[in-house]
Amino acid sequence: MSRHSQPKGKVNRALGMVIYEKRGAVKALERREYRPGMHGQRKGKVSEYGLALREKKKIKHYYGLHERQLVRFYQLATKSPENTGTELLVLCERRLDNVVRRAGFARTRDEARQGVNHGHFQVNGRKVDVASYLVKAGDVVAVKARPNLQKKYRERLTEGLHSADWLVSDAEALSFTVTRLPADGDVSLPVDIQRVIEILSR
Secondary structure, three states: OOOOOOOHHHHHHHHOOOOOOOHHHHHHHHHOOOOOOOOOOOOOOOOHHHHHHHHHHHHHHHHOOOHHHHHHHHHHHHOOOOOHHHHHHHHHHOEHHHHHHHOOOOOOHHHHHHHHHOOOEEEOOEEOOOOOOEOOOOOEEEEOOOHHHHHHHHHHHOOOOOOOOOEEEEOOOOEEEEOOOOOHHHOOOOOOHHHHHHHHOO
């Protein structure tokens, strides 16, 4: 399970956007829309390398990736005939923890990751407890048939958290289907991916 130890509110402030969706982290950015630290309100010029590092951190924190995992996705993306940057983000979007969040079965990616790691979900009828599992078009992801889990995730679905039209949820069956792979326009993170590709290719 990928974890980042920095306080989530400080990460949101440092990156200037809502990366972590917990209420406290969102409030931290709303209260102080400048970088943390004693020099956070200074508006000094950031180098090109610094800007690229910031964009890379967005991806790592948003999708819960360690450096090695991000590099592996980059290596996979370079082998695709598609645009490398687009393919890298599509791979991130296909992670099981991310699709659980996008399908409305969790409030945050951290919550989705915890649910996956605890074995709450099945893919095509088989338990998958690896958050980095990459879903494919046609996959059906369902909540495990346990009364306490069914109750929890049924409540989540009533909160209207669904945010991806490439995932079709079935509230009655407590499942969702990956109708197609995400495309460039389906990526939920605003990021300058070209800067990230440049720094990863060095």
